[in-house]
Amino acid sequence: MTAxxxxxxxxxxxxxxxxxxxxxxxxxxxxxxxxxxAFDAVAMGINLLGEEIQAYRIExxxxxxxxxxxxxxxxxxKEESEKAxxxxxxxxxxxxxxxxxxxxxxxxxxxxxxxxxxxxxxxKILGLKPEEIAGTNxxxxxxxxxxxxxxxxxxxxxxxxxxxxxxxxxxxxxxxEVQLELSAVPIVEDxxxxxxxxxxxxxxxxxxxxMELKEREELxxxxxxxxxxxxxxxxxEGKITYWNEGAxxxxxxxxxEAVGRVATKLVVPEQFRxxxxxxxxxxxxxxxxxxxxxxxxxxxxxKNGNEFPMELSLAPVRIKGRWxxxxxxxxxxxxxxxxEELKKYTENLEREVKExxxxxxxxxxxxSLGQLVAGVAHEINNPMAYLKTNTEFLEDNLKDLEKICxxxxxxxxxxxxxxxxxxxxxxxxxxxxxKTLRRFARPDDKGKVVxxxxxxxxxxLVIVHNRxxxxxxxxxxxxxxxxxxxxxxxxxxxxxxLIMNSSQAMDEGDIWLKTWNDHENxxxxxxxxxxxxxxxxxxxxxxxxYTTKAEGTGLGLSLSYRIVQAHGGDIIAESExxxxxxxxxxxxxxVNE
Amino acid sequence: xxxxxxxxPITEIEKDNSGVVHLKYRPNSSVTLETAVKDxxxxxRIGAGKKVPVVVNLTGLKSVSRDARRxxxxxxxxxxxxxxxxxxxxxxxxxxxxxxxGIDKPPMPIRLFSSEEKAREWxxxxxx
Numbered sequence: 001m002t003a004x005x006x007x008x009x010x011x012x013x014x015x016x017x018x019x020x021x022x023x024x025x026x027x028x029x030x031x032x033x034x035x036x037x038a039f040d041a042v043a044m045g046i047n048l049l050g051e052e053i054q055a056y057r058i059e060x061x062x063x064x065x066x067x068x069x070x071x072x073x074x075x076x077x078k079e080e081s082e083k084a085x086x087x088x089x090x091x092x093x094x095x096x097x098x099x100x101x102x103x104x105x106x107x108x109x110x111x112x113x114x115x116x117x118x119x120x121x122x123x124k125i126l127g128l129k130p131e132e133i134a135g136t137n138x139x140x141x142x143x144x145x146x147x148x149x150x151x152x153x154x155x156x157x158x159x160x161x162x163x164x165x166x167x168x169x170x171x172x173x174x175x176x177e178v179q180l181e182l183s184a185v186p187i188v189e190d191x192x193x194x195x196x197x198x199x200x201x202x203x204x205x206x207x208x209x210x211m212e213l214k215e216r217e218e219l220x221x222x223x224x225x226x227x228x229x230x231x232x233x234x235x236x237e238g239k240i241t242y243w244n245e246g247a248x249x250x251x252x253x254x255x256x257e258a259v260g261r262v263a264t265k266l267v268v269p270e271q272f273r274x275x276x277x278x279x280x281x282x283x284x285x286x287x288x289x290x291x292x293x294x295x296x297x298x299x300x301x302x303k304n305g306n307e308f309p310m311e312l313s314l315a316p317v318r319i320k321g322r323w324x325x326x327x328x329x330x331x332x333x334x335x336x337x338x339x340e341e342l343k344k345y346t347e348n349l350e351r352e353v354k355e356x357x358x359x360x361x362x363x364x365x366x367x368s369l370g371q372l373v374a375g376v377a378h379e380i381n382n383p384m385a386y387l388k389t390n391t392e393f394l395e396d397n398l399k400d401l402e403k404i405c406x407x408x409x410x411x412x413x414x415x416x417x418x419x420x421x422x423x424x425x426x427x428x429x430x431x432x433x434x435k436t437l438r439r440f441a442r443p444d445d446k447g448k449v450v451x452x453x454x455x456x457x458x459x460x461l462v463i464v465h466n467r468x469x470x471x472x473x474x475x476x477x478x479x480x481x482x483x484x485x486x487x488x489x490x491x492x493x494x495x496x497x498l499i500m501n502s503s504q505a506m507d508e509g510d511i512w513l514k515t516w517n518d519h520e521n522x523x524x525x526x527x528x529x530x531x532x533x534x535x536x537x538x539x540x541x542x543x544x545x546y547t548t549k550a551e552g553t554g555l556g557l558s559l560s561y562r563i564v565q566a567h568g569g570d571i572i573a574e575s576e577x578x579x580x581x582x583x584x585x586x587x588x589x590x591v592n593e
Numbered sequence: 594x595x596x597x598x599x600x601x602p603i604t605e606i607e608k609d610n611s612g613v614v615h616l617k618y619r620p621n622s623s624v625t626l627e628t629a630v631k632d633x634x635x636x637x638r639i640g641a642g643k644k645v646p647v648v649v650n651l652t653g654l655k656s657v658s659r660d661a662r663r664x665x666x667x668x669x670x671x672x673x674x675x676x677x678x679x680x681x682x683x684x685x686x687x688x689x690x691x692x693x694x695g696i697d698k699p700p701m702p703i704r705l706f707s708s709e710e711k712a713r714e715w716x717x718x719x720x721x
Contacts, residue, residue: 034621034655036685038684041687044656044689048688048689
């Protein structure tokens with residue numbers, strides 16, 4: 001066997017490996033002889049090819065697996081795509097249904113502002129059907145003045161910025177303004193912004209109502225701030241929620257000091273706080289309280305700590321299901337003071353009226369009495385005149401009869417003469433009394449006449465003579481006083497009151513009457529030595545209705561004082577217990593003869 | 594005893610004066626991926642950042658693993674080797690060289706020569 005001829009062993013080895021490779025065992029290798037000959041080269045080639053086939057097969061299997069995985073992936077991707085398409089379709093359907101039924105206006109516009117889509121609700125808002133709007137430009141519906149503002153917003157949206165909610169005003173098919181509130185986002189296709197889509201709500205009515213509410217609120221605010229009364233609202237836990245300028249003035253706290261604080265702690269005096277807190281607690285639970293819907297007078301406390309009377313009215317208001325109280329409070333300090341003054345004034349007036357009425361009655365009584373006395377005196381005067389004439393005639397006749405009868409009838413004539421003298425004395429006395437009565441009463445004197453005050457005093461003594469005789473001794477000391485322009489009838493009444501008061505101050509005693517004058521005044525003094533008047537009571541003797549006598553009216557000295565005052569004068573009262581009382585009438589000299 | 598099991602390298606690598614790098618394997622060597630990686634790293638070091646033409650003497654090789662062949666014909670090798678001339682002067686080495694040329698198809702210019710001299714001569718055109 002030559003070197004070039006294959007050996008049987010080598011051929012068998014190659015044959016076995018080829019068979020194994022043919023059955024898929026690519027790991028089979030032909031063992032090299034290490035001779036470096038052709039056999040080794042063939043063996044090396046077979047081994048390398050086996051390796052390559054094995055590698056190819058492995059790679060093929062890997063490729064097949066990859067292909068299978070890829071096909072699975074494609075299948076899955078297709079299913080997912082189908083699912084996504086279905087979901088997208090459903091989503092679009094949902095969106096369409098929402099858009100078709102929404103009361104809001106859903107729209108899409110391209111980058112040039114042309115409407116691509118409008119939901120049917122646009123017809124209610126702008127009065128135009130979606131198909132009428134499609135293709136038109138948003139600019140066609142803007143108020144010219146509002147366009148730039150809205151344009152800027154849309155530009156921001158198209159730049160991808162989130163601008164949130166914003167307002168714009170469009171014009172509807174009748175040219176009326178429609179206020180819209182809208183939000184918009186860009187439409188992105190293939191990573192490019194192709195337009196914007198948004199949703200707009202018609203807020204025209206809302207804005208109108210909001211404006212009306214604002215105006216009303218401003219009006220109420222102005223009203224509440226303009227009123228002088230305090231207007232306060234009290235909410236949860238009795239805390240103040242509103243405090244107008246009036247409240248600032250009434251209570252002294254500024255609004256920012258008062259709001260949020262408990263009302264009762266701020267303005268109710270401590271002694272009334274517990275009761276008020278109780279009332280408020282009841283009110284906030286039930287909405288009812290005796291304080292509600294009535295006007296109550298209550299004590300309030302100012303910031304400076306002073307208490308003052310206030311008039312308070314409370315009304316219930318239900319806000320967010322809870323009771324609040326609206327209170328109107330008024331400082332009635334001035335009113336109370338005025339009422340007090342009015343009350344005093346009324347009382348004084350009533351007293352004055354009573355006094356004057358009694359004085360008038362008294363004066364009328366005196367006037368009537370004066371007229372009566374004057375009338376009676378006049379009626380008495382006439383018969384007294386002829387009684388006197390007749391008595392004088394009888395006296396003359398008696399003298400003639402004595403001459404005729406001589407001594408024979410002397411005893412009889414003597415007795416007759418005594419009777420005639422006695423008659424004359426009585427006649428003269430009656431005449432004097434009637435004259436005095438007429439002078440004393442002076443019913444015809446309506447004003448002041450120049451009169452002799454001494455005469456008036458003497459006439460008064462004549463009148464009161466019977467009340468004094470046997471009990472009181474009168475001492476008279478008349479000065480040379482000037483005649484006065486006066487109402488002598490009224491002055492006589494004064495003198496009579498003073499003399500009678502003195503006489504009534506003692507069972508027995510003395511009364512001193514004295515008149516004098518200086519350059520300005522005439523003085524008439526009535527002094528007694530009676531029991532006297534205590535000092536504290538001396539100040540009250542001229543008050544109306546003050547009397548110490550059971551049957552007295554209390555008007556005598558009061559009336560006398562007023563009469564003297566009416567003459568520009570005064571009555572000075574002096575007294576000492578156990579020593580007596582002195583009343584001095586001072587009357588200015590108006591006319592001095 | 595296997596050549597690969599020793600720490601001693603199975604490849605001699607050197608650069609001649611003309612700039613050609615020579616790779617020569619010890620007799621009866623089996624080249625694995627690890628050997629291939631080390632060979633290319635050393636070649637890159639010798640080239641100092643430049644691509645170099647390489648003469649690979651296949652004489653005496655017992656085998657070259659498929660991974661090693663793939664590496665020699667891969668992109669990593671092409672970074673540092675401008676051209677390769679395979680020298681095969683035996684039937685076994687020629688089978689290996691042709692297999693490398695036909696099956697592995699490296700991206701750089703490559704030819705099979707029977708002598709180192711011819712191989713070096715061909716490579717001179719690739720010296721940078």
